[in-house]
Amino acid sequence: MVNSNRPESYWGGMGKRLKRNKTAMAGVVILIVFTLGSLLAPVIAPHPVEQMNFNSRLSAPSLTHLLGTDDFGRDIFSRLLHGGRISLLMGLITVVLSTLIGVTLGIIAGYYRRVDLFIMQGMDILMSLPALLLAIAVIAVLGPGLTNAMIAVVIAVIPSYVRVVRSAVLSIREKEYIEAVRALGIRDWQILLKHVLPNILSPIIVLSTIQFGVSILAAAALSFLGLGAQPPMPEWGAMVFVGKAFLSQAWWMSIFPGLAIMLVVLGFNLLGDGLRDAFDPKTR
Template identity: 50%
Template sequence: MPELSTNATHTTPVEEPLISPWKEGWKNFKKNKAAVFGLGLVFFFILIAIFANVLAPYDYTETGDKHLPPSATHWFGTDDLGRDILSRVIFGARISLAVGFLSVIGSAIVGSFLGIIAGYYGRIVDGIISRIFDILLAFPSILLAIAIVAMLGPSLFNALIAIAIINIPTFGRLVRSRVLTVKEEEYIIAAKAIGMGDGRILLHHVFPNSMAPIIVQGSLAIASAIIEAAALGFLGLGAQPPTPEWGKMLADSKDFILQAPWTVIFPGLAIMLTVLGFNLMGDGLRDALDPRMKN
Protein backbone atom coordinates (compact mmCIF):
# COMPACT_ATOMS: atom_id res chain seq x y z
CA MET A 1 0.00 0.00 0.00
CA PRO A 2 1.61 3.25 -1.04
CA GLU A 3 2.57 5.71 1.66
CA LEU A 4 0.55 8.85 1.85
CA SER A 5 2.68 11.96 1.89
CA THR A 6 1.34 15.32 2.93
CA ASN A 7 2.96 18.53 1.80
CA ALA A 8 0.88 20.70 4.04
CA THR A 9 2.88 23.55 5.43
CA HIS A 10 2.15 25.01 8.83
CA THR A 11 2.62 28.74 9.29
CA THR A 12 3.45 29.93 12.74
CA PRO A 13 2.09 33.36 13.58
CA VAL A 14 4.75 36.03 13.95
CA GLU A 15 4.24 38.22 16.95
CA GLU A 16 4.65 41.89 16.27
CA PRO A 17 6.99 43.64 18.69
CA LEU A 18 5.23 45.64 21.38
CA ILE A 19 5.54 49.40 20.96
CA SER A 20 5.66 51.63 24.00
CA PRO A 21 2.62 53.96 24.17
CA TRP A 22 5.03 56.90 24.52
CA LYS A 23 6.97 55.87 21.39
CA GLU A 24 3.73 55.42 19.51
CA GLY A 25 2.57 58.83 20.75
CA TRP A 26 5.81 60.47 19.57
CA LYS A 27 5.43 58.76 16.19
CA ASN A 28 1.90 60.12 15.84
CA PHE A 29 2.99 63.54 17.07
CA LYS A 30 5.64 63.84 14.34
CA LYS A 31 2.98 63.28 11.68
CA ASN A 32 1.20 66.47 12.78
CA LYS A 33 3.01 69.28 10.96
CA ALA A 34 1.29 72.03 12.95
CA ALA A 35 2.30 70.37 16.23
CA VAL A 36 5.91 70.04 15.09
CA PHE A 37 5.89 73.73 14.12
CA GLY A 38 4.53 74.59 17.57
CA LEU A 39 7.25 72.49 19.21
CA GLY A 40 9.82 74.39 17.15
CA LEU A 41 8.44 77.73 18.35
CA VAL A 42 8.55 76.55 21.95
CA PHE A 43 12.16 75.39 21.66
CA PHE A 44 13.07 78.65 19.92
CA PHE A 45 11.83 80.75 22.84
CA ILE A 46 13.32 78.35 25.39
CA LEU A 47 16.73 78.74 23.75
CA ILE A 48 16.29 82.52 23.73
CA ALA A 49 15.49 82.43 27.46
CA ILE A 50 18.46 80.20 28.28
CA PHE A 51 20.99 82.23 26.29
CA ALA A 52 19.49 85.68 26.96
CA ASN A 53 22.77 86.99 28.38
CA VAL A 54 24.55 86.05 25.16
CA LEU A 55 21.88 87.07 22.65
CA ALA A 56 20.82 90.43 24.10
CA PRO A 57 22.84 93.24 22.47
CA TYR A 58 22.37 95.58 25.46
CA ASP A 59 21.61 95.48 29.15
CA TYR A 60 17.83 95.63 29.50
CA THR A 61 18.15 98.52 32.01
CA GLU A 62 20.55 100.60 29.89
CA THR A 63 18.98 103.86 28.76
CA GLY A 64 19.66 106.07 25.74
CA ASP A 65 17.69 108.03 23.15
CA LYS A 66 13.93 107.66 23.54
CA HIS A 67 11.60 106.16 20.93
CA LEU A 68 14.21 105.41 18.31
CA PRO A 69 12.61 103.45 15.42
CA PRO A 70 13.94 100.01 14.46
CA SER A 71 17.40 100.30 12.89
CA ALA A 72 20.69 98.45 12.54
CA THR A 73 21.70 99.74 15.97
CA HIS A 74 18.43 98.87 17.72
CA TRP A 75 16.63 96.18 15.71
CA PHE A 76 13.35 96.61 17.63
CA GLY A 77 13.84 100.29 18.44
CA THR A 78 13.86 101.83 21.92
CA ASP A 79 11.09 102.56 24.44
CA ASP A 80 10.06 105.72 26.29
CA LEU A 81 13.13 105.48 28.56
CA GLY A 82 15.56 104.77 25.73
CA ARG A 83 15.96 101.06 26.58
CA ASP A 84 16.61 98.59 23.78
CA ILE A 85 13.35 96.72 23.11
CA LEU A 86 15.05 93.68 21.57
CA SER A 87 17.09 93.13 24.72
CA ARG A 88 14.02 93.52 26.90
CA VAL A 89 12.00 91.10 24.75
CA ILE A 90 14.82 88.55 24.95
CA PHE A 91 15.08 88.79 28.74
CA GLY A 92 11.30 88.90 28.93
CA ALA A 93 11.22 85.40 27.43
CA ARG A 94 13.08 84.16 30.51
CA ILE A 95 10.54 85.83 32.84
CA SER A 96 7.40 84.75 30.99
CA LEU A 97 8.51 81.15 30.43
CA ALA A 98 9.65 80.83 34.04
CA VAL A 99 6.26 82.01 35.28
CA GLY A 100 4.48 79.70 32.83
CA PHE A 101 6.48 76.57 33.67
CA LEU A 102 6.74 77.07 37.43
CA SER A 103 3.10 77.99 37.95
CA VAL A 104 1.89 75.02 35.88
CA ILE A 105 4.27 72.62 37.64
CA GLY A 106 2.93 73.80 41.00
CA SER A 107 -0.71 73.57 39.98
CA ALA A 108 -0.15 70.18 38.31
CA ILE A 109 1.47 68.72 41.44
CA VAL A 110 -1.19 69.98 43.86
CA GLY A 111 -4.12 69.43 41.50
CA SER A 112 -2.99 65.91 40.52
CA PHE A 113 -2.48 64.93 44.17
CA LEU A 114 -5.94 66.16 45.16
CA GLY A 115 -7.51 64.61 42.05
CA ILE A 116 -5.92 61.21 42.72
CA ILE A 117 -7.02 61.23 46.36
CA ALA A 118 -10.56 62.31 45.44
CA GLY A 119 -10.95 59.79 42.62
CA TYR A 120 -9.39 56.83 44.42
CA TYR A 121 -11.02 57.12 47.85
CA GLY A 122 -14.32 58.70 46.79
CA ARG A 123 -17.22 59.33 49.16
CA ILE A 124 -16.57 62.03 51.78
CA VAL A 125 -13.03 62.79 50.60
CA ASP A 126 -14.21 63.14 47.01
CA GLY A 127 -17.12 65.34 48.07
CA ILE A 128 -14.95 67.76 50.04
CA ILE A 129 -12.23 68.09 47.40
CA SER A 130 -14.74 68.39 44.56
CA ARG A 131 -16.59 71.20 46.37
CA ILE A 132 -13.28 73.06 46.78
CA PHE A 133 -12.71 72.72 43.03
CA ASP A 134 -16.25 73.95 42.32
CA ILE A 135 -15.76 77.03 44.50
CA LEU A 136 -12.51 77.96 42.76
CA LEU A 137 -14.05 77.39 39.32
CA ALA A 138 -17.05 79.56 40.22
CA PHE A 139 -14.87 82.68 39.93
CA PRO A 140 -13.55 83.98 36.59
CA SER A 141 -9.91 82.92 36.59
CA ILE A 142 -8.37 86.33 35.91
CA LEU A 143 -10.56 88.02 38.57
CA LEU A 144 -9.56 85.37 41.11
CA ALA A 145 -5.89 85.92 40.21
CA ILE A 146 -6.32 89.69 40.63
CA ALA A 147 -7.94 89.17 44.04
CA ILE A 148 -5.14 86.87 45.21
CA VAL A 149 -2.39 89.24 44.08
CA ALA A 150 -4.25 92.19 45.63
CA MET A 151 -4.22 90.37 48.98
CA LEU A 152 -0.60 89.22 48.74
CA GLY A 153 0.79 92.38 47.16
CA PRO A 154 1.88 93.10 43.56
CA SER A 155 5.02 91.18 42.60
CA LEU A 156 6.12 88.59 40.08
CA PHE A 157 6.32 85.84 42.72
CA ASN A 158 2.81 86.55 44.02
CA ALA A 159 1.51 86.56 40.45
CA LEU A 160 3.10 83.13 39.98
CA ILE A 161 1.34 81.85 43.12
CA ALA A 162 -2.00 83.27 41.97
CA ILE A 163 -1.71 81.67 38.52
CA ALA A 164 -0.82 78.32 40.12
CA ILE A 165 -3.86 78.47 42.43
CA ILE A 166 -6.39 79.25 39.71
CA ASN A 167 -5.16 76.29 37.61
CA ILE A 168 -5.35 73.70 40.41
CA PRO A 169 -9.04 72.79 39.83
CA THR A 170 -8.45 72.14 36.13
CA PHE A 171 -5.77 69.54 36.82
CA GLY A 172 -7.65 68.15 39.81
CA ARG A 173 -10.89 67.46 37.95
CA LEU A 174 -9.04 66.05 34.95
CA VAL A 175 -7.01 63.62 37.06
CA ARG A 176 -10.02 62.70 39.21
CA SER A 177 -12.03 61.64 36.16
CA ARG A 178 -9.08 59.61 34.90
CA VAL A 179 -8.58 57.88 38.26
CA LEU A 180 -12.27 56.95 38.44
CA THR A 181 -11.73 54.95 35.27
CA VAL A 182 -8.31 53.52 36.10
CA LYS A 183 -9.25 52.22 39.56
CA GLU A 184 -11.86 49.90 38.01
CA GLU A 185 -9.29 48.19 35.79
CA GLU A 186 -8.51 44.53 36.43
CA TYR A 187 -4.86 45.11 37.33
CA ILE A 188 -5.91 47.48 40.13
CA ILE A 189 -8.38 44.94 41.47
CA ALA A 190 -5.69 42.25 41.27
CA ALA A 191 -3.21 44.47 43.12
CA LYS A 192 -5.72 44.94 45.93
CA ALA A 193 -6.42 41.19 45.99
CA ILE A 194 -2.76 40.32 46.64
CA GLY A 195 -2.64 42.80 49.50
CA MET A 196 -0.78 45.70 47.88
CA GLY A 197 -1.13 48.88 49.90
CA ASP A 198 -2.93 51.98 48.65
CA GLY A 199 0.30 53.97 48.56
CA ARG A 200 2.00 51.52 46.20
CA ILE A 201 -1.09 51.20 44.03
CA LEU A 202 -1.36 54.98 43.67
CA LEU A 203 2.36 55.43 43.00
CA HIS A 204 3.03 52.46 40.72
CA HIS A 205 -0.27 52.00 38.90
CA VAL A 206 -2.75 54.87 39.19
CA PHE A 207 -0.41 57.84 38.75
CA PRO A 208 1.61 56.45 35.77
CA ASN A 209 -1.62 55.65 33.92
CA SER A 210 -2.88 59.19 34.50
CA MET A 211 0.21 60.94 33.10
CA ALA A 212 -0.95 61.40 29.49
CA PRO A 213 -3.82 63.84 30.21
CA ILE A 214 -1.62 65.71 32.71
CA ILE A 215 1.05 66.27 30.05
CA VAL A 216 -1.50 67.45 27.49
CA GLN A 217 -3.22 69.80 29.91
CA GLY A 218 0.14 71.06 31.17
CA SER A 219 1.27 72.15 27.73
CA LEU A 220 -1.99 74.01 27.13
CA ALA A 221 -1.97 75.49 30.64
CA ILE A 222 1.49 77.03 30.09
CA ALA A 223 0.05 79.08 27.24
CA SER A 224 -2.79 80.26 29.48
CA ALA A 225 -0.36 81.01 32.31
CA ILE A 226 1.77 83.21 30.03
CA ILE A 227 -1.32 85.20 29.01
CA GLU A 228 -2.46 85.49 32.64
CA ALA A 229 0.99 86.68 33.72
CA ALA A 230 0.96 89.25 30.91
CA ALA A 231 -2.52 90.40 31.98
CA LEU A 232 -1.43 90.82 35.60
CA GLY A 233 1.71 92.62 34.45
CA PHE A 234 -0.39 94.90 32.24
CA LEU A 235 -2.52 95.81 35.28
CA GLY A 236 0.59 96.52 37.35
CA LEU A 237 0.03 93.49 39.62
CA GLY A 238 2.77 91.28 38.23
CA ALA A 239 6.40 92.06 37.51
CA GLN A 240 7.54 95.45 38.76
CA PRO A 241 9.97 97.86 37.04
CA PRO A 242 12.56 97.44 35.70
CA THR A 243 11.80 93.71 35.19
CA PRO A 244 11.33 93.15 31.42
CA GLU A 245 8.07 91.20 31.53
CA TRP A 246 6.12 91.26 28.27
CA GLY A 247 2.78 92.30 29.79
CA LYS A 248 4.43 95.09 31.75
CA MET A 249 6.18 96.25 28.56
CA LEU A 250 2.78 96.53 26.86
CA ALA A 251 1.40 98.52 29.79
CA ASP A 252 4.35 100.92 29.73
CA SER A 253 3.93 101.45 25.97
CA LYS A 254 0.16 101.79 25.66
CA ASP A 255 0.31 105.59 25.75
CA PHE A 256 2.76 105.68 22.82
CA ILE A 257 1.02 103.24 20.48
CA LEU A 258 0.58 105.91 17.77
CA GLN A 259 3.83 107.75 18.39
CA ALA A 260 6.02 104.64 18.62
CA PRO A 261 4.00 101.54 17.59
CA TRP A 262 7.09 99.29 17.67
CA THR A 263 7.11 99.53 21.47
CA VAL A 264 3.83 97.57 21.49
CA ILE A 265 4.22 95.40 18.38
CA PHE A 266 7.29 93.41 19.37
CA PRO A 267 6.29 92.44 22.94
CA GLY A 268 2.83 91.60 21.60
CA LEU A 269 4.31 89.40 18.88
CA ALA A 270 6.46 87.62 21.46
CA ILE A 271 3.38 86.78 23.54
CA MET A 272 1.39 85.71 20.49
CA LEU A 273 4.08 83.42 19.04
CA THR A 274 4.88 81.80 22.38
CA VAL A 275 1.24 81.09 23.16
CA LEU A 276 0.67 79.86 19.60
CA GLY A 277 3.57 77.44 19.94
CA PHE A 278 2.28 75.94 23.19
CA ASN A 279 -1.27 75.69 21.86
CA LEU A 280 -0.20 73.91 18.66
CA MET A 281 2.06 71.58 20.63
CA GLY A 282 -0.71 70.87 23.15
CA ASP A 283 -3.21 70.06 20.41
CA GLY A 284 -0.67 67.71 18.83
CA LEU A 285 0.00 65.98 22.15
CA ARG A 286 -3.72 65.54 22.71
CA ASP A 287 -4.20 63.96 19.30
CA ALA A 288 -1.15 61.72 19.78
CA LEU A 289 -1.76 60.56 23.35
CA ASP A 290 -5.56 60.43 23.56
CA PRO A 291 -6.78 56.97 22.42
CA ARG A 292 -10.15 58.43 21.47
CA MET A 293 -8.48 60.56 18.79
CA LYS A 294 -6.99 57.55 17.01
CA ASN A 295 -8.67 55.87 14.08
Protein backbone atom coordinates in the same frame (compact mmCIF):
# COMPACT_ATOMS: atom_id res chain seq x y z
CA MET B 1 19.24 37.24 15.15
CA VAL B 2 17.45 40.49 16.11
CA ASN B 3 13.70 40.43 15.64
CA SER B 4 12.77 43.52 13.60
CA ASN B 5 9.05 42.82 14.00
CA ARG B 6 8.81 43.59 17.69
CA PRO B 7 5.55 45.37 18.58
CA GLU B 8 5.93 49.11 18.83
CA SER B 9 5.79 50.53 22.35
CA TYR B 10 3.01 52.91 23.35
CA TRP B 11 5.41 55.83 23.84
CA GLY B 12 7.28 55.04 20.64
CA GLY B 13 4.06 55.09 18.64
CA MET B 14 2.99 58.29 20.33
CA GLY B 15 6.29 59.94 19.42
CA LYS B 16 5.95 58.95 15.77
CA ARG B 17 2.39 60.27 15.56
CA LEU B 18 3.51 63.53 17.13
CA LYS B 19 6.36 63.93 14.64
CA ARG B 20 3.95 63.42 11.75
CA ASN B 21 1.74 66.24 13.07
CA LYS B 22 2.92 69.34 11.20
CA THR B 23 1.06 71.85 13.37
CA ALA B 24 2.52 70.29 16.53
CA MET B 25 6.00 70.48 15.01
CA ALA B 26 5.36 74.14 14.16
CA GLY B 27 4.57 74.69 17.85
CA VAL B 28 7.79 72.90 18.82
CA VAL B 29 9.82 75.14 16.48
CA ILE B 30 8.22 78.28 17.94
CA LEU B 31 8.99 77.15 21.48
CA ILE B 32 12.57 76.15 20.64
CA VAL B 33 13.25 79.56 19.07
CA PHE B 34 11.92 81.48 22.06
CA THR B 35 13.53 79.17 24.61
CA LEU B 36 16.95 79.37 22.97
CA GLY B 37 16.62 83.14 22.55
CA SER B 38 15.79 83.52 26.23
CA LEU B 39 18.53 81.19 27.47
CA LEU B 40 21.15 82.86 25.27
CA ALA B 41 19.94 86.40 26.01
CA PRO B 42 23.12 87.43 27.90
CA VAL B 43 25.17 86.37 24.86
CA ILE B 44 23.08 87.41 21.86
CA ALA B 45 21.36 90.55 23.17
CA PRO B 46 22.91 93.45 21.22
CA HIS B 47 22.64 95.93 24.09
CA PRO B 48 22.69 95.74 27.91
CA VAL B 49 19.13 95.21 29.08
CA GLU B 50 19.03 98.31 31.32
CA GLN B 51 21.27 100.58 29.25
CA MET B 52 19.58 103.96 28.77
CA ASN B 53 20.23 106.38 25.93
CA PHE B 54 17.97 109.39 25.93
CA ASN B 55 19.43 110.51 22.59
CA SER B 56 17.71 107.51 20.96
CA ARG B 57 14.53 107.64 23.03
CA LEU B 58 11.47 106.17 21.24
CA SER B 59 13.53 105.36 18.13
CA ALA B 60 11.76 103.32 15.48
CA PRO B 61 13.06 99.84 14.52
CA SER B 62 16.38 100.10 12.68
CA LEU B 63 19.62 98.21 12.11
CA THR B 64 20.98 99.63 15.38
CA HIS B 65 17.85 98.79 17.34
CA LEU B 66 16.04 95.94 15.57
CA LEU B 67 12.75 96.42 17.42
CA GLY B 68 13.20 100.08 18.35
CA THR B 69 13.73 101.65 21.77
CA ASP B 70 11.46 102.55 24.66
CA ASP B 71 10.82 105.81 26.51
CA PHE B 72 14.21 105.54 28.25
CA GLY B 73 16.13 104.70 25.09
CA ARG B 74 16.51 101.03 26.08
CA ASP B 75 16.72 98.46 23.29
CA ILE B 76 13.39 96.61 22.94
CA PHE B 77 14.93 93.51 21.33
CA SER B 78 17.39 93.06 24.20
CA ARG B 79 14.65 93.55 26.78
CA LEU B 80 12.41 91.11 24.90
CA LEU B 81 15.09 88.40 25.03
CA HIS B 82 15.73 88.91 28.75
CA GLY B 83 11.98 89.21 29.40
CA GLY B 84 11.52 85.78 27.87
CA ARG B 85 13.62 84.32 30.68
CA ILE B 86 11.22 85.81 33.23
CA SER B 87 8.00 84.87 31.42
CA LEU B 88 9.07 81.30 30.63
CA LEU B 89 10.39 80.76 34.15
CA MET B 90 7.13 82.05 35.61
CA GLY B 91 5.22 79.65 33.38
CA LEU B 92 7.45 76.73 34.36
CA ILE B 93 7.20 77.36 38.10
CA THR B 94 3.45 77.86 37.87
CA VAL B 95 2.88 74.65 35.89
CA VAL B 96 5.13 72.55 38.15
CA LEU B 97 3.40 73.75 41.33
CA SER B 98 -0.14 73.52 39.96
CA THR B 99 0.58 70.05 38.53
CA LEU B 100 1.97 68.73 41.81
CA ILE B 101 -0.90 70.11 43.87
CA GLY B 102 -3.68 69.53 41.35
CA VAL B 103 -2.66 65.97 40.47
CA THR B 104 -2.32 65.04 44.15
CA LEU B 105 -5.78 66.41 44.99
CA GLY B 106 -7.29 64.89 41.87
CA ILE B 107 -5.94 61.42 42.65
CA ILE B 108 -7.14 61.62 46.25
CA ALA B 109 -10.59 62.84 45.16
CA GLY B 110 -10.91 60.14 42.52
CA TYR B 111 -9.67 57.23 44.64
CA TYR B 112 -11.16 58.01 48.04
CA ARG B 113 -14.92 58.51 47.95
CA ARG B 114 -15.00 59.88 51.50
CA VAL B 115 -13.06 63.04 50.64
CA ASP B 116 -14.24 63.38 47.04
CA LEU B 117 -17.22 65.61 47.85
CA PHE B 118 -15.18 67.86 50.14
CA ILE B 119 -12.38 68.42 47.59
CA MET B 120 -14.70 68.94 44.64
CA GLN B 121 -16.85 71.42 46.53
CA GLY B 122 -13.70 73.43 47.16
CA MET B 123 -12.82 73.26 43.46
CA ASP B 124 -16.35 74.32 42.50
CA ILE B 125 -15.98 77.39 44.69
CA LEU B 126 -12.70 78.30 42.99
CA MET B 127 -14.16 77.68 39.53
CA SER B 128 -17.24 79.80 40.23
CA LEU B 129 -15.06 82.79 39.31
CA PRO B 130 -13.26 83.22 35.98
CA ALA B 131 -9.57 82.32 36.40
CA LEU B 132 -8.34 85.89 35.87
CA LEU B 133 -10.81 87.35 38.36
CA LEU B 134 -9.81 84.69 40.87
CA ALA B 135 -6.13 85.57 40.38
CA ILE B 136 -6.92 89.27 40.84
CA ALA B 137 -8.81 88.46 44.05
CA VAL B 138 -5.82 86.52 45.38
CA ILE B 139 -3.46 89.40 44.60
CA ALA B 140 -5.87 91.80 46.29
CA VAL B 141 -5.20 89.79 49.45
CA LEU B 142 -1.47 89.12 48.99
CA GLY B 143 -0.48 92.36 47.28
CA PRO B 144 1.07 92.97 43.82
CA GLY B 145 4.39 91.49 42.79
CA LEU B 146 5.97 88.76 40.69
CA THR B 147 5.89 86.04 43.37
CA ASN B 148 2.32 86.78 44.38
CA ALA B 149 1.27 86.78 40.72
CA MET B 150 2.64 83.24 40.35
CA ILE B 151 0.83 82.14 43.52
CA ALA B 152 -2.39 83.66 42.18
CA VAL B 153 -2.07 81.87 38.83
CA VAL B 154 -1.31 78.56 40.56
CA ILE B 155 -4.48 78.84 42.66
CA ALA B 156 -6.51 79.75 39.58
CA VAL B 157 -5.15 76.82 37.52
CA ILE B 158 -5.30 74.02 40.13
CA PRO B 159 -9.07 73.26 39.70
CA SER B 160 -8.58 72.29 36.03
CA TYR B 161 -5.97 69.69 37.05
CA VAL B 162 -8.15 68.33 39.84
CA ARG B 163 -11.14 67.84 37.54
CA VAL B 164 -9.17 66.15 34.74
CA VAL B 165 -7.19 63.85 37.06
CA ARG B 166 -10.21 62.94 39.19
CA SER B 167 -12.16 61.98 36.09
CA ALA B 168 -9.27 59.81 34.84
CA VAL B 169 -8.87 58.09 38.22
CA LEU B 170 -12.60 57.39 38.47
CA SER B 171 -12.49 55.66 35.09
CA ILE B 172 -9.79 53.19 36.19
CA ARG B 173 -10.47 52.85 39.93
CA GLU B 174 -12.82 49.90 39.44
CA LYS B 175 -10.77 48.18 36.74
CA GLU B 176 -10.09 44.49 37.34
CA TYR B 177 -6.33 44.89 37.64
CA ILE B 178 -6.78 47.57 40.32
CA GLU B 179 -9.16 45.29 42.21
CA ALA B 180 -6.64 42.45 41.87
CA VAL B 181 -3.69 44.36 43.34
CA ARG B 182 -5.95 45.72 46.07
CA ALA B 183 -6.96 42.15 46.97
CA LEU B 184 -3.28 41.27 47.35
CA GLY B 185 -3.09 43.67 50.28
CA ILE B 186 -0.86 46.20 48.53
CA ARG B 187 -0.94 49.59 50.23
CA ASP B 188 -2.96 52.38 48.64
CA TRP B 189 0.05 54.67 48.05
CA GLN B 190 1.80 51.88 46.15
CA ILE B 191 -1.30 51.26 44.03
CA LEU B 192 -1.60 54.96 43.27
CA LEU B 193 2.07 55.41 42.33
CA LYS B 194 2.64 52.16 40.45
CA HIS B 195 -0.73 51.39 38.87
CA VAL B 196 -2.91 54.52 38.79
CA LEU B 197 -0.52 57.40 38.07
CA PRO B 198 1.24 55.76 35.07
CA ASN B 199 -2.17 55.22 33.43
CA ILE B 200 -3.26 58.86 33.72
CA LEU B 201 -0.03 60.48 32.53
CA SER B 202 -1.27 61.29 29.04
CA PRO B 203 -4.07 63.72 30.06
CA ILE B 204 -1.72 65.28 32.63
CA ILE B 205 0.97 65.89 30.00
CA VAL B 206 -1.51 67.38 27.53
CA LEU B 207 -3.10 69.61 30.17
CA SER B 208 0.27 70.78 31.51
CA THR B 209 1.45 71.73 28.01
CA ILE B 210 -1.63 73.84 27.36
CA GLN B 211 -1.61 75.31 30.87
CA PHE B 212 2.01 76.41 30.36
CA GLY B 213 0.82 78.87 27.74
CA VAL B 214 -2.23 79.81 29.77
CA SER B 215 -0.03 80.54 32.80
CA ILE B 216 2.28 82.80 30.78
CA LEU B 217 -0.73 84.65 29.38
CA ALA B 218 -2.35 85.01 32.82
CA ALA B 219 0.89 86.25 34.42
CA ALA B 220 1.33 88.74 31.56
CA ALA B 221 -2.26 89.92 32.00
CA LEU B 222 -1.66 90.51 35.71
CA SER B 223 1.53 92.45 34.93
CA PHE B 224 -0.38 94.47 32.31
CA LEU B 225 -2.88 95.40 35.02
CA GLY B 226 -0.02 96.48 37.27
CA LEU B 227 -0.52 93.53 39.64
CA GLY B 228 2.38 91.29 38.63
CA ALA B 229 5.93 92.14 37.55
CA GLN B 230 6.67 95.81 38.05
CA PRO B 231 8.68 98.14 35.77
CA PRO B 232 11.57 98.34 35.04
CA MET B 233 11.57 94.51 35.07
CA PRO B 234 11.54 93.43 31.40
CA GLU B 235 8.64 91.00 31.75
CA TRP B 236 6.53 90.87 28.60
CA GLY B 237 3.23 91.85 30.23
CA ALA B 238 4.89 94.74 32.06
CA MET B 239 6.46 95.90 28.78
CA VAL B 240 3.02 95.95 27.12
CA PHE B 241 1.69 97.91 30.11
CA VAL B 242 4.41 100.58 29.82
CA GLY B 243 4.11 100.76 26.04
CA LYS B 244 0.36 101.36 25.95
CA ALA B 245 0.95 104.99 26.93
CA PHE B 246 3.03 105.47 23.77
CA LEU B 247 0.93 103.57 21.21
CA SER B 248 0.35 106.62 19.03
CA GLN B 249 4.04 107.52 18.75
CA ALA B 250 5.94 104.30 19.51
CA TRP B 251 3.69 101.35 18.69
CA TRP B 252 6.63 98.94 18.84
CA MET B 253 6.90 99.25 22.62
CA SER B 254 3.67 97.26 23.08
CA ILE B 255 3.25 95.40 19.80
CA PHE B 256 6.46 93.34 19.90
CA PRO B 257 6.09 92.11 23.52
CA GLY B 258 2.44 91.37 22.73
CA LEU B 259 3.47 89.36 19.67
CA ALA B 260 5.97 87.42 21.79
CA ILE B 261 3.22 86.48 24.26
CA MET B 262 0.88 85.50 21.43
CA LEU B 263 3.45 83.32 19.65
CA VAL B 264 4.57 81.48 22.78
CA VAL B 265 0.97 80.78 23.84
CA LEU B 266 0.24 79.64 20.26
CA GLY B 267 3.27 77.34 20.36
CA PHE B 268 2.11 75.65 23.56
CA ASN B 269 -1.46 75.31 22.24
CA LEU B 270 -0.29 73.73 18.98
CA LEU B 271 1.96 71.32 20.86
CA GLY B 272 -0.79 70.52 23.37
CA ASP B 273 -3.28 69.76 20.59
CA GLY B 274 -0.68 67.59 18.86
CA LEU B 275 0.03 65.67 22.05
CA ARG B 276 -3.69 65.12 22.61
CA ASP B 277 -4.06 63.67 19.10
CA ALA B 278 -0.93 61.54 19.52
CA PHE B 279 -2.19 60.11 22.82
CA ASP B 280 -5.71 59.47 21.47
CA PRO B 281 -6.15 55.67 21.25
CA LYS B 282 -8.38 56.14 18.18
CA THR B 283 -5.33 57.24 16.18
CA ARG B 284 -3.27 54.22 17.15
